[in-house]
Amino acid sequence: MFSKKYIHSTLVWLLFLNSLIISAQNSNDKLTYCNPVNLNYRFCLDEPSRREAADPVIVNFKGEYFLFASKSGGYWYSSNLVDWNFVTTPDLPIEDYAPAAVVINDEIYFTASTNGDKVPVIYKSAKPKTGRWEVVNSNFPIQNVDPDLFLDDDGRLYLYYGCSNIEPLYAVELDRTTFMPIGEPVACMNADIENNGWERPGDYNERSERPWTEGAWMTKFNGKYYLQYSTPGTEFRSYADGMYVADNPLGPFKLSEYNPFSYRPSGFATGAGHSATFQDNYGNYWHISSTTISVKHKFERRLSLFPVFFNEDGYAYTYTGFGDYPISIPQRKIENEEDYLSGWMLLSYNKKVTASSSLPEYGVEKSVDENIRTYWSAKDGKKGQWLQVDLEDVYTVNAVQLNFAEHTTTILGRDPGIYYQYMLEYSTDGKTWQVLADKTKNKEDAPHDYIVVQNPVKARYVRVKNYHTPSGTFAMSGFRVFGNGSGAKPAAVTTITAERQTDNNCSVKLNWEKIENTTGYNIRYGTAPDKLFLNYQVYGDNHIQINSLSKKQNYYFVVDSFNENGITKGSTISEIK
Structure with missing residues (x-):
């Protein structure tokens, strides 16, 4: 027979375990992000005022991830691919396009795109968090536009480069001591728009002129060399990466059977070109890509991150399905696409929206139309402007992404005063409101702010109230709410x-x-x-x-x-x- 004391303690323990299970089920304990990646993208130094980051590289250095991108005024590092820390440096050519980086032993080596009379320089750093770098080669003899540095597992080093609507991509081996070329560069590949539809320009590959072939990146897997290239142009939604494969680092290269390697012309965050492919600490492959906005300027761009799969049978692809919904960062080796999906669906698409005010041609409906190139704008950026979405039913809300459109901004460069402050609220009846996220004291620059609700809530209405806009009007290209309903999934498409x-x-x-x-x-x-x-x-x-x-x-x-x-x-x- 069990004693009453034993039975009581057992019941208490079981109730405690049950409360933990319920708590875990009702909380967002997974690590997620949402494209475009929420970075403190810098405003360009020239007019018109707009943010830009593109041509990205991520390298895994001593278990942390270092991210370099064009025209960013510095670079970032992260331990988990979600939370990024920004580093400024006086040593690197941070105003150059298309950086390249590679890890060799216990140092990161860096160079950037050059053309004209500028002489390419190669740098290295053993402590990149400090922002201090030293010159390795100050007189590199090749104008390496859109460079990529690749270290083979036999210790030999290669440079891939090229950016042209005429010339091919090239490759050459480098001396590991002098960082000078060994031998003559060899041509790797060029565009073939007669046979490759993904290389044809236009938002939807509808045009016929020559594309830009650029953005080389080499990945070695299972003894094969996978050379990716970007096409047809950075301003198009169709910006993509193609793939060639070879048995040797200098070729000859053969077009992969599975192309394009990375492609996302539709949805909210579009474009998946000029990318870098890297492994995380669990052996999973990832693809950091350029994403187009191209409204204020054709080089108005952001960054997106997608999972990649390399298969033992030789095929490789980037998974971009639901690529601008919340994506899970796994803490283990992943084999299936579905394991990256958070399961949170978009709740706000084309739902009813109201606002404190709207400018002509920038109506509220444009905040929920899933088009990053259109946006709602209030009449000004003063405190008190608000935007509200009626989800038209009560749903479980897990996350919200606020994409600020920065209408009529005049900011150039970086400044400590660049940040948004707001209050995010929710309601089931549109009358009684509760706080979803209080960012009224925020001092971090987050133009694509992604808020995960730690304890998911039931809501029909979600509202954001402006407290501080750094410049221009309070404007939003995407007021995106994610979660789940309790109803039925749609029927299957059978025809x-x-x-x-x-x-x-x-x-x-x-x-x-x-x-x-x-x-x-x-x-x-x-x-x-x-x-x-x-x-x-x-x-x-x-x-x-x-x-x-x-x-x-x-x-x-x-x-x-x-x-x-x-x-x-x-x-x-x-x-x-």
């Missing part, structure tokens, strides 16, 4: 037709049945039924034309439906010869 265009074999027209109660559709496609690596997200419509195919390959397509309650995989695969 899909795919018609390849006879006058343009790189193009396909897709149509599928319209499913009720959907937010949108995600098209998965590829060159084999079990290799549907590419993703194309569609809101509202049940048809699309995709112009990024390879002229020489067959393709397979399936359409998934999704809403606030989750994703339903399509059940029909359509093939085009």
